[in-house]
Amino acid sequence: VSSEFARIEQLCRIFDAHLAAVPVGIGDDAAVLDMLSLGQNASRVVWTIDSSVEGVHFRRDIASYFDVGWRSFMAAASDLAAMGARPIGAIAAVMLTSDMTDEDLYEIARGQRAAADSIGTAIIGGNLSKAGEYSVSTTVLGHASRTVCRNGARVGDVFAVCGELGFAGAGLRCLLDGLSAGELAKRAIKCWQRPVALIDSGLVASAHATSMIDVSDGLALDASHIAEASGLRIELNDAALANAELEVLAKQIGTSALALMLSGGEDYALLATFEPSQVPLGFRVIGKCVQGAGVYIRERRVDALGHDHFASA
Amino acid sequence: VSSEFARIEQLCRIFDAHLAAVPVGIGDDAAVLDMLSLGQNASRVVWTIDSSVEGVHFRRDIASYFDVGWRSFMAAASDLAAMGARPIGAIAAVMLTSDMTDEDLYEIARGQRAAADSIGTAIIGGNLSKAGEYSVSTTVLGHASRTVCRNGARVGDVFAVCGELGFAGAGLRCLLDGLSAGELAKRAIKCWQRPVALIDSGLVASAHATSMIDVSDGLALDASHIAEASGLRIELNDAALANAELEVLAKQIGTSALALMLSGGEDYALLATFEPSQVPLGFRVIGKCVQGAGVYIRERRVDALGHDHFASA
Numbered sequence: 001v002s003s004e005f006a007r008i009e010q011l012c013r014i015f016d017a018h019l020a021a022v023p024v025g026i027g028d029d030a031a032v033l034d035m036l037s038l039g040q041n042a043s044r045v046v047w048t049i050d051s052s053v054e055g056v057h058f059r060r061d062i063a064s065y066f067d068v069g070w071r072s073f074m075a076a077a078s079d080l081a082a083m084g085a086r087p088i089g090a091i092a093a094v095m096l097t098s099d100m101t102d103e104d105l106y107e108i109a110r111g112q113r114a115a116a117d118s119i120g121t122a123i124i125g126g127n128l129s130k131a132g133e134y135s136v137s138t139t140v141l142g143h144a145s146r147t148v149c150r151n152g153a154r155v156g157d158v159f160a161v162c163g164e165l166g167f168a169g170a171g172l173r174c175l176l177d178g179l180s181a182g183e184l185a186k187r188a189i190k191c192w193q194r195p196v197a198l199i200d201s202g203l204v205a206s207a208h209a210t211s212m213i214d215v216s217d218g219l220a221l222d223a224s225h226i227a228e229a230s231g232l233r234i235e236l237n238d239a240a241l242a243n244a245e246l247e248v249l250a251k252q253i254g255t256s257a258l259a260l261m262l263s264g265g266e267d268y269a270l271l272a273t274f275e276p277s278q279v280p281l282g283f284r285v286i287g288k289c290v291q292g293a294g295v296y297i298r299e300r301r302v303d304a305l306g307h308d309h310f311a312s313a
Numbered sequence: 314v315s316s317e318f319a320r321i322e323q324l325c326r327i328f329d330a331h332l333a334a335v336p337v338g339i340g341d342d343a344a345v346l347d348m349l350s351l352g353q354n355a356s357r358v359v360w361t362i363d364s365s366v367e368g369v370h371f372r373r374d375i376a377s378y379f380d381v382g383w384r385s386f387m388a389a390a391s392d393l394a395a396m397g398a399r400p401i402g403a404i405a406a407v408m409l410t411s412d413m414t415d416e417d418l419y420e421i422a423r424g425q426r427a428a429a430d431s432i433g434t435a436i437i438g439g440n441l442s443k444a445g446e447y448s449v450s451t452t453v454l455g456h457a458s459r460t461v462c463r464n465g466a467r468v469g470d471v472f473a474v475c476g477e478l479g480f481a482g483a484g485l486r487c488l489l490d491g492l493s494a495g496e497l498a499k500r501a502i503k504c505w506q507r508p509v510a511l512i513d514s515g516l517v518a519s520a521h522a523t524s525m526i527d528v529s530d531g532l533a534l535d536a537s538h539i540a541e542a543s544g545l546r547i548e549l550n551d552a553a554l555a556n557a558e559l560e561v562l563a564k565q566i567g568t569s570a571l572a573l574m575l576s577g578g579e580d581y582a583l584l585a586t587f588e589p590s591q592v593p594l595g596f597r598v599i600g601k602c603v604q605g606a607g608v609y610i611r612e613r614r615v616d617a618l619g620h621d622h623f624a625s626a
Contacts, residue, residue, distance in 0.1 A: 005541070024462055027542075029395040029526060030361035032460045035348060045358070048343035049452055051406045051442040082342040093364045093406070093450040129364040133446035137406040139362055141454070147345050149337055213342060228318070229340075 002102050007128065010102070014109040017122035022089060031091060031125035033141070038088065042143045046085035049139040050076035060134075062175040065104050067193050068136060069111020071266075075216065076138035077119060077197035078268040082214035083149075084206025085142035086199055087121035092138045095131035108136065119199050146206050153211040153230035153273035159287035160279050162201045162270045165219055166246050166257055167191040169264020173253045184249045195268040204280050205272050212272040218263040223271055223287075223295045224303030230273075233292030236302075240286040258297075263305045315415050320441065323415070327422040330435035335402060344404060344438035346454070351401065355456045359398035362452040363389035373447075375488040378417050380506050381449060382424020384579075388529065389451035390432060390510035391581040395527035396462075397519025398455030399512055400434035405451045408444035421449065432512050459519050466524040466543035466586035472600035473592050475514045475583045478532055479559050479570055480504040482577020486566045497562045508581040517593050518585050525585040531576040536584055536600075536608045537616030543586075546605030549615075553599040571610075576618045 002010070012026050019025075024032035035042045052058060052072035063071070073090060080087055092112060096105060109123070116122050121140075153159075171192030174185045197214075205212060211230055215222045219236070227234045238258065246257040273289055274280075295303040315323070325339050332338075337345035348355045365371060365385035376384070386403060393400055405425060409418060422436070429435050434453075466472075484505030487498045510527075518525060524539045532549070540547045551571065559570040586602055587593075608616035 024460065028462050028464075029392040030359045030398070030455075032396070032457075033358040033360060034356070035358050036356050043347070043349050045346040045348050045454075046343045047346060047404060047438065047452075047454065049404045049406045049438070049440050049450070051408060051440055051444075051450070053408060053442055053444045055445055056443050079342040083345070085343070091360060091362045091452060093362045093452075095364060095366060095446075095448065125360065125362070127362050127364055127450070129366050130369050131364075131366045131446060131448065132368055133408075133444060135408065135444065135448075137362070137364070137440070137450045139404060139406075139452040141358075141360065142343075144345075147337065149341050151341075 004128065007102060007105065010106060011109050014106055015113055015123045017124050019089060019122055019124065022124050025124045026126065033088060038143055044144045044147055046080055046083045046142045046144050046147060048076055048079040049137060050079060051135055051137040054134040065107035066111035069108040070115040070194060072136040072138050073112045073115040074195045074197050074268060076140045078214040078216065080140055080142040081197045081199045081202035082212050082270060083144060083147045084202050084212065085144035085147065086203060087119060087140050087142045089122055089124040090116060090138055090140045092123060092126040092136055093129065094126065095129050095133065095135045097131060097134050100134065119197055144206065148206050148209045148212040150211050150213050150226050151229035153226050153232060153289050155232050155289055155291050157210055157273040157289040158276050158279060158285045159234050159271065159273055159289060160283040160285045162283045163198055163267060164191065165215065165267050165269055166260035166264045168195060168266040169260045170246065170249050170253065177253060179252065184245055188249055192266060195266065197268055198270050201270055201282050205270065205283065208274055208278040208280065209272040210274060212270060215267045215269045215271060216265060218265040218305065220262040220295055220302045220305040226271065226273065227293060227295055227303070233290050234287055234295045235290055236287040236295065236297040238297055240284065262302055317441065320415060320418065323419060324422050327419055328426055328436040330437050332402060332435055332437065335437050338437045339439065346401060351456055357457045357460055359393055359396045359455045359457050359460060361389055361392040362450060363392060364448055364450040367447040378420035379424035382421040383428040383507060385449040385451050386425045386428040387508045387510050387581060389453045391527040391529065393453055393455040394510045394512045394515035395525050395583060396457060396460045397515050397525065398457035398460065399516060400432060400453050400455045402435055402437040403429060403451055403453045404438040405436060405449055406440045406442065408442050408446065408448045410444060410447050413447065432510055457519065461519050461522045461525040463524050463526055463539050464542035466539050466545060466602050468545050468602055468604050470523055470586040470602040471589050471592060471598045472547050472584070472586055472602060473596040473598045475596045476511055476580060477504065478528065478580050478582055479573035479577045481508060481579040482573045483559065483562050483566065490566060492565065497558055501562055505579060508579065510581055511583050514595050515583055518583065518596065521587055521591040521593065522585040523587060525583060528580045528582045528584060529578060531578040531618065533575040533608055533615045533618040539584065539586065540606060540608055540616065545602050547600055547608045548603055549600040549608065549610040551610055553597065575615055
């Protein structure tokens, strides 16, 4: 294992962050952001943190270090998408076990870098710590002109989704069961390994969405957060959710497409509510907001179907 | 263990953050900061993350949950002090092992809240995760009109400290050795349990400091970061470092005051360099910047004396 200094030098090379808004990046006590260079768009700053922990959110036998870097970054960035914000930069706290090499750390960093690049932002700082357990906590800062919370849905709004549901959960099952043959399985595995935070769609939605959330724990639980915060019931339309490809894949792994959608999790799709006339391009209506509480499909309450990462897999 | 919803409700009550700059706090996908309400002072935003890990940075037999909440917050906030920044707010990622109760989590939160209160800021968001290892990662955002980095020291500058050195390391040793009798031991233990980030001193120093860093790993290693980044040698003056009380305590625990200062760590004092005529009130000169490399005391190079938390304790 190299010295901390040598490691940080190498991480600077990997991240290679040259953002006009970041005069001081990796290597000092803290990163510095020049808010004036962000202009008027920086009136609202949006800030989140998310942790990925070995054995809880991933396992080393199914996720490479690069995968973990990519996924941990996107899980955090997706929270900004769900607020209607665009990332300014990210900082990560990485905990490394004693069996992990320099190269393992750099592979995590390469995954973070690739993920950040893909949505036009950068890793600008962080912290390395020894630990008995391998984890990555990522904090992302973004800016927004209008932010969208979970509590603004109104009775009469439609409930819509942007992005695919259930495929990431199916991909995880394929990885755990060793089912990587077939085009559908490969596509699902890719959904789990390389999720993409829907930043642009979140921004588009933010103009009219009355509420928004990203799907990290499955449609049932994440929709229930909007229902609970907004004080209403969400009724899902099972015909609108039907997906023939996911159904084929679901059968192969011994479950149903609906079960994968409701509690699969880690899709990082966006769920949002709109007045019926204001659903933006890219979102499809899968339900409606009515008086009451909870999330229902075919008159069955489903929001108790939680997601617990590996526990439910 | 309560539901996540119930836990977050209770955490909202504990943190009770009502900041004008934070229209959306705990409970949504992300926190929202209204930068306009911070006025011109928000032209530069300073951002850091720090992790406290059980077995690496603390042990449950010597640190209560409250202690861990307090210390993990201050370790992160101290990085802002070292940049000359004032905190706007903090977000924490807490990893909880299965044996930890709701009350354990709330005690961590009360420690974070008390620490944040003591320097005039608040916890405005976070993430809870199951884990096999207990840790707290804290990210703090601050603002500054002038930031101070590690690389600006010049030959001819004096090297100065604000705050005490060595007492936190002595306190940790007292706790580990079961030596809690005596006023000096009690004071040292308090230094380890309740460090305070020197936010105001950092702001005062930022007007003239050419470089600055906080003491997390001990005087030797932290001074070496300034020496390395600035491309010069720091010569420490052992007479200026002398501390009779710390010497008494050091003897009780079988070491020297100088050893505690150089590699004790976790003091969260500030080290800064200034032109000789511009040392602000509160800082005392303990060395000077000369041509060369490394950190020296009595012609002995000391910057290889690292700090490794428990490994060195």
